[in-house]
Amino acid sequence: MINKNNKAVLITIGDELLIGQTIDTNSAWIAQALNKIGIAVLQRIAVGDESQAIQEALDAAIAKAKFVFITGGLGPTADDITKPLLCNYFKGSLIRNKEVEEHITAIFTKRNRPILERNLKQADVPDNCKVLFNQLGTAPGMWFEKDHSIIIALPGVPFEMMGIVTNEVLPKLKKLVTDHFIIHETVITAGQGESFLAEKLIAFENKIPTDIKLAYLPSPGIVKLRLTGQSTNQAALQQKILTFKEELIYLLKDSIVALEDKTLDKIVSESLSNNHLTIGLAESCTGGYIAHLLTQHVGASQLLKGSLVCYQNEIKQRILGISAEDINTYGVYSETIATKMAYAAKELLGASIGIGISGKLSEDPIQSEIATGTIFISVVTNKHQIHQKILSLYDRERNKEVAAQAALLLIWKIIQKELA
Amino acid sequence: MINKNNKAVLITIGDELLIGQTIDTNSAWIAQALNKIGIAVLQRIAVGDESQAIQEALDAAIAKAKFVFITGGLGPTADDITKPLLCNYFKGSLIRNKEVEEHITAIFTKRNRPILERNLKQADVPDNCKVLFNQLGTAPGMWFEKDHSIIIALPGVPFEMMGIVTNEVLPKLKKLVTDHFIIHETVITAGQGESFLAEKLIAFENKIPTDIKLAYLPSPGIVKLRLTGQSTNQAALQQKILTFKEELIYLLKDSIVALEDKTLDKIVSESLSNNHLTIGLAESCTGGYIAHLLTQHVGASQLLKGSLVCYQNEIKQRILGISAEDINTYGVYSETIATKMAYAAKELLGASIGIGISGKLSEDPIQSEIATGTIFISVVTNKHQIHQKILSLYDRERNKEVAAQAALLLIWKIIQKELA
Numbered sequence: 001m002i003n004k005n006n007k008a009v010l011i012t013i014g015d016e017l018l019i020g021q022t023i024d025t026n027s028a029w030i031a032q033a034l035n036k037i038g039i040a041v042l043q044r045i046a047v048g049d050e051s052q053a054i055q056e057a058l059d060a061a062i063a064k065a066k067f068v069f070i071t072g073g074l075g076p077t078a079d080d081i082t083k084p085l086l087c088n089y090f091k092g093s094l095i096r097n098k099e100v101e102e103h104i105t106a107i108f109t110k111r112n113r114p115i116l117e118r119n120l121k122q123a124d125v126p127d128n129c130k131v132l133f134n135q136l137g138t139a140p141g142m143w144f145e146k147d148h149s150i151i152i153a154l155p156g157v158p159f160e161m162m163g164i165v166t167n168e169v170l171p172k173l174k175k176l177v178t179d180h181f182i183i184h185e186t187v188i189t190a191g192q193g194e195s196f197l198a199e200k201l202i203a204f205e206n207k208i209p210t211d212i213k214l215a216y217l218p219s220p221g222i223v224k225l226r227l228t229g230q231s232t233n234q235a236a237l238q239q240k241i242l243t244f245k246e247e248l249i250y251l252l253k254d255s256i257v258a259l260e261d262k263t264l265d266k267i268v269s270e271s272l273s274n275n276h277l278t279i280g281l282a283e284s285c286t287g288g289y290i291a292h293l294l295t296q297h298v299g300a301s302q303l304l305k306g307s308l309v310c311y312q313n314e315i316k317q318r319i320l321g322i323s324a325e326d327i328n329t330y331g332v333y334s335e336t337i338a339t340k341m342a343y344a345a346k347e348l349l350g351a352s353i354g355i356g357i358s359g360k361l362s363e364d365p366i367q368s369e370i371a372t373g374t375i376f377i378s379v380v381t382n383k384h385q386i387h388q389k390i391l392s393l394y395d396r397e398r399n400k401e402v403a404a405q406a407a408l409l410l411i412w413k414i415i416q417k418e419l420a
Numbered sequence: 421m422i423n424k425n426n427k428a429v430l431i432t433i434g435d436e437l438l439i440g441q442t443i444d445t446n447s448a449w450i451a452q453a454l455n456k457i458g459i460a461v462l463q464r465i466a467v468g469d470e471s472q473a474i475q476e477a478l479d480a481a482i483a484k485a486k487f488v489f490i491t492g493g494l495g496p497t498a499d500d501i502t503k504p505l506l507c508n509y510f511k512g513s514l515i516r517n518k519e520v521e522e523h524i525t526a527i528f529t530k531r532n533r534p535i536l537e538r539n540l541k542q543a544d545v546p547d548n549c550k551v552l553f554n555q556l557g558t559a560p561g562m563w564f565e566k567d568h569s570i571i572i573a574l575p576g577v578p579f580e581m582m583g584i585v586t587n588e589v590l591p592k593l594k595k596l597v598t599d600h601f602i603i604h605e606t607v608i609t610a611g612q613g614e615s616f617l618a619e620k621l622i623a624f625e626n627k628i629p630t631d632i633k634l635a636y637l638p639s640p641g642i643v644k645l646r647l648t649g650q651s652t653n654q655a656a657l658q659q660k661i662l663t664f665k666e667e668l669i670y671l672l673k674d675s676i677v678a679l680e681d682k683t684l685d686k687i688v689s690e691s692l693s694n695n696h697l698t699i700g701l702a703e704s705c706t707g708g709y710i711a712h713l714l715t716q717h718v719g720a721s722q723l724l725k726g727s728l729v730c731y732q733n734e735i736k737q738r739i740l741g742i743s744a745e746d747i748n749t750y751g752v753y754s755e756t757i758a759t760k761m762a763y764a765a766k767e768l769l770g771a772s773i774g775i776g777i778s779g780k781l782s783e784d785p786i787q788s789e790i791a792t793g794t795i796f797i798s799v800v801t802n803k804h805q806i807h808q809k810i811l812s813l814y815d816r817e818r819n820k821e822v823a824a825q826a827a828l829l830l831i832w833k834i835i836q837k838e839l840a
Contacts, residue, residue, distance in 0.1 A: 015648065016637055018461040019604060020451030021681065023443065027466070031440030041438040043473065046447070046464040049635070053463065077618045077636040078625055116615050136814075157638075159814050184439060195536050198497045205498055215469070216497040217436055218577075228435065261441065281729075287715025288708030291729045295707025298782050298816060300731065306739065307729035309701075309711045315726040315769055349735060362718050394556075394579050396718060 002064060004149060006180040008034050009061035010044045013054060013072040013082055014156060017046040026071050026161055033165055037173055038180040039067055040230065049073060049081050055089060062149045067173070072156030074139040076118045083124075083142075086153055090144050092126030097140065100131065104138045129153075132168040136160045141168060150176075181234040185245045186226045186261035189252055190409050194218045197225070200251055208244055220398070221405035222257070222264065257412060264408040265293035271415050272303040272353075279411065280349030281307035282320055282341035284332075285359040285375060289404045305349035310341075320344035331370065333358055335387050338376035346380060353414060354380045357407055362396035375403045379410040384417045386410050422484060424569060426600040428454050429481035430464045433474060433492035433502055434576060437466040446491050446581055453585055457593055458600040459487055460650065469493060469501050475509060482569045487593070492576035494559040496538045503544075503562075506573055510564050512546030517560070520551065524558045549573075552588040556580045561588060570596075601654040605665045606646045606681035609672055610829050614638045617645070620671055628664055640818070641825035642677070642684065677832060684828040685713035691835050692723040692773075699831065700769030701727035702740055702761035704752075705779040705795060709824050725769035730761075740764035751790065753780055755807050758796035766800060773834060774800045777827055782816040795823045799830040804837045806830050 010030055016022045024046060031041045042065055047053040061068040073082030087094055101123035108115040122138045125131050132141030132152070137160035144151040152169055154161045189197060194216045198205075205214060211231070217224040227244055231237035249256060258267045272279060281290055281304075291307035294300055310316045313327055322340050330336040338356040346354025359375030375390040388410055392402040430450055436442045444466060451461045462485055467473040481488040493502030507514055521543035528535040542558045545551050552561030552572070557580035564571040572589055574581045609617060614636045618625075625634060631651070637644040647664055651657035669676055678687045692699060701710055701724075711727035714720055730736045733747055742760050750756040758776040766774025779795030795810040808830055812822040 015633065015635055016646075017448075017464065018451055019455050019602075019648070020448035020453075020461075021604075021606075021637065021644075021646065023445055023448050025443055028437075028440035028443045031438055033440075035439050041440075042468075043477075044437065044466040048462075049633075057463075075636065075638075076615045079633065079635045113613075116619055118618060119615050159818055182439075184441075186441075193533075195496045195539050198538060199536055213435065213469075213499065215435055215499045216495065217441065218495075224441075226436075226441065228439070283708070285715075286712075287720065287724070288703070288711030288727050288729060289715075291708030291731075292706075292712045295705075295709075295729075295731065296817060296820075298784075300707065301784065304707070304729075304731050306731050306735040307708050307727075308739070309708060309715075309724075309727035309729065311711075311715065311721050311724050311726050318770070319726065319728070319768065348739065350738070364718075364721065397716060398579055400716075 004064065004066040006039055006177055007065040008039050008041045008067040008069060009065040010041060011054075011057050011061060011068065011070045012044070012046045012156070013049060013070060015048045018048045026156065026158055029158070029162060030069055030165065033170060034067070035182045035184065037170060038177045038182055039173065040182055049079055051081065051085055054082070054085055058089060058151070062147050062151065066149055068149055068151045070151065070153040071161055074153065074155045076122055076138070082153060086142065086144065087126040090126060090128055090146065092128035094124040095127045097123050097125050097131055099133070100125070100140050103133070107138060132164050134160055134164050135167065136163040179232050180230065181232070181237055182228070182230050183237050183241050184226055184228050184261070185241050186224050187245065187248055187252070187256055188222055188224050188258040188262070188267070189255035190222045190257045192223070192255050194223050197223055197252065197255070201248075204247060204251060212241065212244060220402045221409055224261065225252075226261070257409070263293075264405055264412070266297060268408050268411050268415075269294055269297045269300065269303060271412060273299060275415060275419060277353060277415060277418070278303055278305050278351045279353040279355060280305040280345040280351030282345035282354070282356045283307050283309045284311060284316070284341070284357060285361050286357050286400055286404050286407065287311060289400055290355070290357070290407055293404060293408070305351040308345055308348065316341070320348070333360055333370045333374055333376060335376050335378065335389065339378040339380065339385065339387065342378040342380045352381060353411060355407055355411065357403060359390070359403055361399045361403070373399050375399070375406070377403070377407050377410055379407070379414045381414060381418055384414055386414050424484065424486040426459055426597055427485040428459050428461050428487040428489060429485040430461060431474075431477050431481060431488065431490045432464070432466045432576070433469060433490060434466075435468045438468045446576065446578055449578070449582060450489055450585065453590060454487070455602045455604065457590060458597045458602055459593065460602055469499055471501065471505055474502070474505055478509060478571070482567050482571065486569055488569055488571045490571065490573040491581055494573065494575045496542055496558070502573060506562065506564065507546040510546060510548055510566060512548035514544040515547045517543050517545050517551055519553070520545070520560050523553070527558060552584050554580055554584050555587065556583040599652050600650065601652070601657055602648070602650050603657050603661050604646055604648050604681070605661050606644050607665065607668055607672070607676055608642055608644050608678040608682070608687070609675035610642045610677045612643070612675050614643050617643055617672065617675070621668070624667060624671060632661065632664060640822045641829055644681065645672075646681070677829070683713070684825055684832070686717060688828050688831050689714055689717045689720065689723060691832060693719060695835060695839060697773055697835060697838070698723055698725050698771040699773040699775060700725040700765040700771030701775045701777075702765035703727050703729045703777055704731060704736070704761070705781050706777050706820055706824050706827065707731060709820055710775070710777070710827055713824060713828070725771040728765055728768065736761070740768070753778055753790045753794055753796060755796050755798065755809065759798040759800065759805065759807065762798040762800045772801060773831060775827055775831065777823060779810070779823055781819040781823070793819050795819070795826070797823070797827050797830055799827070799834045801834060801838055804834055806834050806837075
């Protein structure tokens with residue numbers, strides 16, 4: 001018999017997933033949450049709003065995994081078929097849950113909206129499930145048990161799903177998984193491709209035991225290296241992985257920008273904040289994207305003075321005070337203009353670091369002699385300047401991402417220079 | 421025997437997908453591309469870098485679907501196991517492909533980087549596959565055939581995968597699928613919840629035939645309604661779906677903001693562009709996110725004058741000219757300040773529409789008497805003003821999304837007023 005312990009399968013339900021109308025972010029979040037309490041995800045599967053496909057996925061998941069998570073299809077409209085299907089699959093009958101009914105009524109009363117019978121029906125739950133209370137929405141989660149597996153059905157709306165998992169599911173699962181641990185340790189490198197890193201790590205890879213896995217995760221500007229292990233002995237596993245991580249850091253020391261799994265915007269934000277530095281941006285081609293990335297984090301107001309998104313030449317003149325003559329002489333896509341933008345942002349916004357970024361992300365009517373994908377970035381402080389010219393040969397969206405990640409890396413580099 | 425025709429299964433490979441380190445965007449893109457040529461995706465499945473799991477997924481997929489897509493695991497490092505595994509699964513031997521080898525050599529020469537043997541090894545392909553040339557990267561795609569199914573293996577890097585599918589795969593598949601059509605038609609509504617819309621559509625839903633599906637897709641600020649059908653007769657299906665779509669538009673006319681599946685930023689961009697209007701933003705809590713959304717689209721420089729991301733009070737004073745007295749009197753989170761920001765943006769940036777947005781996305785040290793999640797948005801033109809106060813009770817990320825989507829909807833509304 002298969003050992004199902006500590007294993008999970010995630011099933012997401014919805015035609016929108018199969019036609020590419022929405023991107024599934026729930027599975028990644030659930031996987032992270034489960035790993036933290038020692039549960040490994042074997043498989044993720046997405047099926048449509050179709051009874052037979054859902055039942056087959058359930059049968060297969062229950063055969064393999066102790067924990068089965070189902071998201072989606074619990075809404076109030078006719079295309080939401082998960083609840084009656086689960087009721088039938090687990091051979092229960094729908095009964096109205098009073099607590100959920102009161103909660104739904106309270107939500108609609110608070111919002112001053114009429115309550116429809118289809119809303120109250122969301123309080124109907126199979127009589128053979130435990131109800132998982134949904135503080136943030138109207139569709140409750142459901143906990144079923146079958147063939148030594150636990151099946152947890154959740155609404156697909158991300159923040160509702162997260163609320164139920166955090167408040168209702170994880171505390172219960174933690175008590176069930178006490179003898180299995182999963183540890184991931186990630187370091188982040190920049191400036192070298194994965195092949196180059198792998199060459200440096202040949203001896204290291206030969207040395208790591210088979211129960212520890214090393215993974216390479218390249219993305220624009222960076223490569224993440226992840227060590228993963230599973231064990232019944234948490235302390236020993238932790239010790240072992242940290243020892244290998246230290247060696248990894250030693251071997252790659254010139255390329256390392258972070259010692260844990262974080263985005264570059266988070267790394268830069270922390271570095272600015274820890275060193276009481278502030279930044280001011282003049283963004284042209286990134287169009288506010290860098291400011292957006294930095295303001296995702298709590299405390300952004302302490303380090304980001306602002307960003308002047310100057311998408312047109314006229315605005316670069318009016319807001320940043322860059323002369324029409326300079327734009328004509330050097331071209332709007334040039335190191336000189338990017339540098340002038342950086343200094344203007346620094347001065348106008350009163351920041352310790354100024355960033356200027358100007359480039360051509362896709363074909364446009366301006367300055368057509370410049371190759372599409374050419375991007376100029378300048379980062380300046382009172383003491384230092386760093387410049388980079390990039391030729392990013394992808395589509396508009398990816399060129400923007402490349403530009404923003406490169407700018408973040410330059411900010412990180414100038415902080416190191418300031419601290420040196 | 422199962423009819424596998426016109427059906428696809430998508431398999432994504434990588435431990436990073438099972439531990440939640442990356443989000444799978446490839447599957448959605450492939451699904452859209454396949455639907456357009458009449459291929460329906462039955463199932464998406466994500467498995468780890470683990471032989472047995474990959475083989476089981478392949479067996480199951482080949483049994484069900486004529487077309488099986490595999491992405492991931494084709495890189496140059498030891499954790500990339502897909503290619504040797506497929507070679508073994510399809511009982512081939514690896515041989516060096518000269519054309520791919522030359523392509524790899526050319527890429528490294530152009531980038532002025534040394535070529536490693538592990539890079540050249542990417543030119544090794546099973547001798548029983550058709551090579552799918554990868555113009556944008558080093559790992560080629562592979563086309564296998566087994567049990568009347570076509571199995572297509574692709575690198576996981578999104579733009580490389582997209583290049584191969586567009587240039588190499590779709591032209592071949594189009595010739596194989598000539599008698600099956602899938603049509604999706606979407607309308608976008610704003611201002612009403614899905615339950616409310618569903619009540620208005622009870623008679624409509626009873627009337628649509630079983631071969632046409634209606635789906636409700638709610639997200640912050642909007643609900644998408646999608647009609648989907650499949651048929652061997654393209655013209656008849658098109659006609660039928662468009663007739664129901666027209667009725668849907670008629671029934672929901674007061675709530676409709678778009679007649680096809682687009683993001684609000686795309687809808688607003690087109691509306692601005694078509695009417696020769698320009699916008700200028702003063703973004704506080706959205707931190708450049710609205711400007712970022714608008715600059716995703718080609719032609720943004722024609723409609724977006726700029727965004728002044730003023731994250732601190734001092735910068736609101738210095739850049740936008742809002743007085744410290746006003747900030748003290750009304751509070752930085754207030755309709756008055758948002759309105760002053762909107763006018764300042766309009767004037768400073770010389771735009772026909774000005775937007776001001778100020779709010780408290782998460783706990784912060786400023787003005788703690790204001791409830792977290794309170795957001796003020798003002799949109800102004802020479803003739804009109806629209807204001808909205810929102811209380812968004814989610815986390816920082818979602819509150820920002822709610823604020824941006826609400827602002828885009830107000831821009832859309834003020835355009836309608838201008839045109840009225």
